[in-house]
Amino acid sequence: MLSQILYALPFLAEGFALTLWVSLLVVVLSLIAGVLLGVGLVYGPAPLRWSVRIFSDTIRGIPILVLMFFVYYGLPAVGLHLQSFWAAVLALTLFKTAQVVEYVRGAVASIPKGQSEAAMAIGLTFRQRLTSVIFPQAFRRFLPPWINGVTDAVKGSALVSLLGITDLMQAINQVIGRTYEAMPLYILGAVIYFAVNYALSYASRRLERRFAFIRD
Amino acid sequence: MGYTLNFNLIWRHFDKLWGGLLLSLELAVISIAIGIVIGLVLAVWYVSAGRVVRTIIAAYVEFIRNVPLILLVYLVFYGVPTVIDLAYSAPTSFVVTLSVYSGAYLVEVFRSGLEAVPRGQLDAGKAIGLTPWQRLIHVRLPTMLRITLPALSNTFISLFKDTSIASVISVPELTYGAQWINFNTFRIVEVYLVTTAMYLVTGYALLFALRLVERRFRAAR
Amino acid sequence: MATSSSNSPALLEIAEVSKSFGPVAVLRSVSLQVTKGEVVTIIGPSGSGKTTLLRCVNFLESYDSGSIRIDGKEVGYRDSGTRQRRSERDLAAMRAETGMVFQSFNLFPHLTAAGNIMLGLTKVRGKSNAEARSIAEHWLGRVGLAHKADSLPAELSGGQQQRVGIARAVAMEPKILLLDEITSALDPELVGEVLAVVKSLAEDGMTMVMVTHEMAFARDASSRIVFMADGGVSAVGPPKEVLAAETTNERLRTFLARFRASHF
Numbered sequence: 001m002l003s004q005i006l007y008a009l010p011f012l013a014e015g016f017a018l019t020l021w022v023s024l025l026v027v028v029l030s031l032i033a034g035v036l037l038g039v040g041l042v043y044g045p046a047p048l049r050w051s052v053r054i055f056s057d058t059i060r061g062i063p064i065l066v067l068m069f070f071v072y073y074g075l076p077a078v079g080l081h082l083q084s085f086w087a088a089v090l091a092l093t094l095f096k097t098a099q100v101v102e103y104v105r106g107a108v109a110s111i112p113k114g115q116s117e118a119a120m121a122i123g124l125t126f127r128q129r130l131t132s133v134i135f136p137q138a139f140r141r142f143l144p145p146w147i148n149g150v151t152d153a154v155k156g157s158a159l160v161s162l163l164g165i166t167d168l169m170q171a172i173n174q175v176i177g178r179t180y181e182a183m184p185l186y187i188l189g190a191v192i193y194f195a196v197n198y199a200l201s202y203a204s205r206r207l208e209r210r211f212a213f214i215r216d
Numbered sequence: 217m218g219y220t221l222n223f224n225l226i227w228r229h230f231d232k233l234w235g236g237l238l239l240s241l242e243l244a245v246i247s248i249a250i251g252i253v254i255g256l257v258l259a260v261w262y263v264s265a266g267r268v269v270r271t272i273i274a275a276y277v278e279f280i281r282n283v284p285l286i287l288l289v290y291l292v293f294y295g296v297p298t299v300i301d302l303a304y305s306a307p308t309s310f311v312v313t314l315s316v317y318s319g320a321y322l323v324e325v326f327r328s329g330l331e332a333v334p335r336g337q338l339d340a341g342k343a344i345g346l347t348p349w350q351r352l353i354h355v356r357l358p359t360m361l362r363i364t365l366p367a368l369s370n371t372f373i374s375l376f377k378d379t380s381i382a383s384v385i386s387v388p389e390l391t392y393g394a395q396w397i398n399f400n401t402f403r404i405v406e407v408y409l410v411t412t413a414m415y416l417v418t419g420y421a422l423l424f425a426l427r428l429v430e431r432r433f434r435a436a437r
Numbered sequence: 438m439a440t441s442s443s444n445s446p447a448l449l450e451i452a453e454v455s456k457s458f459g460p461v462a463v464l465r466s467v468s469l470q471v472t473k474g475e476v477v478t479i480i481g482p483s484g485s486g487k488t489t490l491l492r493c494v495n496f497l498e499s500y501d502s503g504s505i506r507i508d509g510k511e512v513g514y515r516d517s518g519t520r521q522r523r524s525e526r527d528l529a530a531m532r533a534e535t536g537m538v539f540q541s542f543n544l545f546p547h548l549t550a551a552g553n554i555m556l557g558l559t560k561v562r563g564k565s566n567a568e569a570r571s572i573a574e575h576w577l578g579r580v581g582l583a584h585k586a587d588s589l590p591a592e593l594s595g596g597q598q599q600r601v602g603i604a605r606a607v608a609m610e611p612k613i614l615l616l617d618e619i620t621s622a623l624d625p626e627l628v629g630e631v632l633a634v635v636k637s638l639a640e641d642g643m644t645m646v647m648v649t650h651e652m653a654f655a656r657d658a659s660s661r662i663v664f665m666a667d668g669g670v671s672a673v674g675p676p677k678e679v680l681a682a683e684t685t686n687e688r689l690r691t692f693l694a695r696f697r698a699s700h701f
Binding site for chain 1 (some may be wrong): 495497525526529530531532533534535536537539541543544545546547556557560561605606609
C-alpha cells in the first residue's frame with residue numbers, strides 16, 4: 001500500500017502545483033476586479049452601483065458549483081469557447097470577486113465621515129481624499145478579512161476537479177481509481193489541504209497584528 | 217451565437233428541479249439540526265473543560281475548516297466504508313458529512329456566544345441560588361442563543377448552498393437535477409438560469425424569514 | 438449692514454442663507470459679516486443651526502438659497518444666481534482658503550502629527566516635503582507639541598490631538614479659521630490647553646468664527662457674539678452687550694439663565 005502511494009507522489013505533487021496555481025490566479029484576479037468594482041459600488045454613479053450590487057448579491061446567492069457549471073457548459077452554448085481550465089478560473093474568480101467587493105465596501109464604510117470632511121476642509125480634491133486619506137485607512141481594515149478569505153479560494157479550487165482538471169483533488173481521485181486505497185489517500189489529501197490553509201491563516205493572523213496599530 | 221432560449225424542455229422535466237430543491241432543503245435542515253447539537257455540546261464542554269479536551273475540540277474545528285467540503289464528502293462516502301464495515305446511502309453519507317462540517321463552524325459560533333454572555337447575568341443567577349446546571353440551562357444558553365441567532369441564520373443559508381456538493385455523489389438534489397437536464401436535453405443556458413433563480417429565490421426568502429424570526433426574538437425580550 | 442461692526446470691507450459675507458433638511462428649516466435667511474482680524478463666536482441652544490452655518494462657510498453643507506462670499510468670491514456655487522455647484526477642483530481650492538477644526542478632531546490616524554499637517558501643504562499648496570516638514574514643525578512648536586511630531590494620533594491625548602488639529606488648519610494659512618465646538622469632546626482638564634492656543638492665534642490677528650459652549654472664553658476672546666435661535670440670528674453685538682444679564686431679548690435671556698444655572 002505504502003509503495004503504491006509513494007509511487008503516486010510525483011503525480012500528486014503535480015496536482016498540488018495546479019491547485020496552488022489556480023488558487024493564485026483566482027486570488028490575484030479577484031483582488032483586482034473586486035477592488036475596482038468595490039470602489040465603483042461605493043463611489044460610482046447610480047447605474048454602476050446598482051449593477052455591482054446585483055452582481056454581488058446574485059453571485060453570493062448561488063452555490064459555486066452551479067456558477068462553475070453555468071460558465072463551463074453555458075459559455076460554449078452561446079459561442080464562447082474557453083479551455084476548461086480558464087472556465088474554471090473564471091467561475092471561481094467571479095465568486096471570489098463578489099466577496100472582495102463586500103470586503104471593500106465594508107472597509108470603506110467603516111471609515112468615519114469626519115475623515116472625509118477633514119480632508120475636504122484642508123482643500124483636498126476627491127481623488128486626493130481617496131488616495132491620501134480613505135484608501136490608506138480602508139486598506140488596513142480590508143486586509144484581515146481578505147487574507148482570511150484566501151483559504152476559501154484554496155478550498156474552492158478543489159471544485160475544478162469536477163471539470164476534469166487534474167488538481168490535487170482530481171489527482172487523488174485518479175490514484176484511488178488505480179490503487180483502490182481510498183482512505184489513506186483522502187486522508188493524505190486532507191492533510192495537505194489542511195497544512196496549506198493552516199499556514200495561510202497563521203500568516204494572516206500575524207499580518208493582522210502588524211496592521212492593528214490604528215485604535216478605534 | 218444566435219442562441220435561442222427555449223424553456224419547454226425545462227418545464228417538461230421541472231420535477232427534477234423541484235424535487236431536487238426540496239431534497240436540498242431537507243439535507244440542509246437535517247444537517248444543521250445535528251450540527252447544532254454537535255456544536256452546542258462541544259461548545260459547552262469546551263468552555264468548562266481542561267487543556268486536553270480543548271485541544272481535541274480545537275483540532276476538530278481547525279481540521280474541518282481548512283479542508284475542502286468536497287474532499288470530506290468523498291472521504292465519508294468512498295473512504296470510510298473501506299475501513300469500517302458500514303453501508304449507508306449517498307444521502308445519509310452526505311448528511312453525516314454536512315452535520316460534522318456544520319458542527320465545526322457552530323462550535324465556534326456557540327463558544328464565542330457563551331463568552332459574550334455578560335458576567336452580571338451569571339452572578340445574578342448565583343445570587344438567586346441557581347445550581348451551575350440551572351444557570352447553564354436558564355441563564356447562559358437562552359442569552360447565548362439570542363446572541364448567536366444571526367450567525368445561525370447565515371450558517372443555515374450557506375449550508376443550503378453547500379448541499380449542491382451532494383451532486384458529486386449522485387444525491388438527486390437541485391444541482392444534480394440541473395445537470396441531469398443539462399446532459400439529457402442540452403438546454404444548458406435555460407436550465408442553469410432556472411436553477412440559479414431557484415437558489416436565489418429560496419436563499420433570499422429563507423434569509424428574509426430568518427431575519428423576521430430574529431426580530432421577533434429580540435422584541436419578545 | 439446692521440450686523441457689521443466696522444467700515445472695512447467684509448472678509449466673510451453671509452447673506453440671507455437658508456437651508457432645510459426635508460421639512461425642517463435649519464437656517465432661516467441668516468446674514469452675517471466678518472471683517473479681517475475679527476473673532477466672532479456663535480452661541481445658542483442645540484438645534485439652533487450654529488454648526489450647520491459654520492459648515493456652510495466651507496461648503497461641507499450646501500445651502501438652498503442666499504450667498505456666502507469670502508473675499509468677494511462665492512464659496513460653493515459658480516455664481517449665486519444660477520446656483521450651479523463649483524467643480525470638485527474649484528471647491529477644493531475654495532476650501533483651502535478656510536481652515537476648520539472639528540469637535541471630534543478628525544486627525545488622520547494613519548499619519549503622524551507632522552504628517553497630518555504636511556498632507557495639505559504638499560498636496561494642495563504644492564510644497565516640497567522638506568518645506569512642508571519645517572512648516573509643520575513650526576506650527577507644532579506653536580501649539581506646544583514640537584516633541585510629538587512623529588507620534589501617531591492614537592498616541593496623543595485628546596487635548597494634544599486637538600492642538601494638532603488646530604496646527605493642521607492654520608498651517609495652510611487660511612483666510613478664516615472655523616472652530617466647531619472644538620473643546621466639547623475633551624475632558625474638562627484638557628480644555629484649557631486648547632483654548633490657550635486659540636487665544637494666542639486671536640492675538641496674532643487670525644480671523645476666526647467659532648461655535649462654542651465655553652461662555653467665559655467667548656466673553657474674553659470674541660470681538661462679537663452672535664446668538665442664534667431657531668435657525669436665525671437672534672442677537673449680535675460685542676460680548677458685553679449680548680451676554681448682559683439685563684438683555685431685553687427673551688430667548689437670549691432664557692438661554693443665558695439656563696446656561697448660568699448649569700455651568701456656574
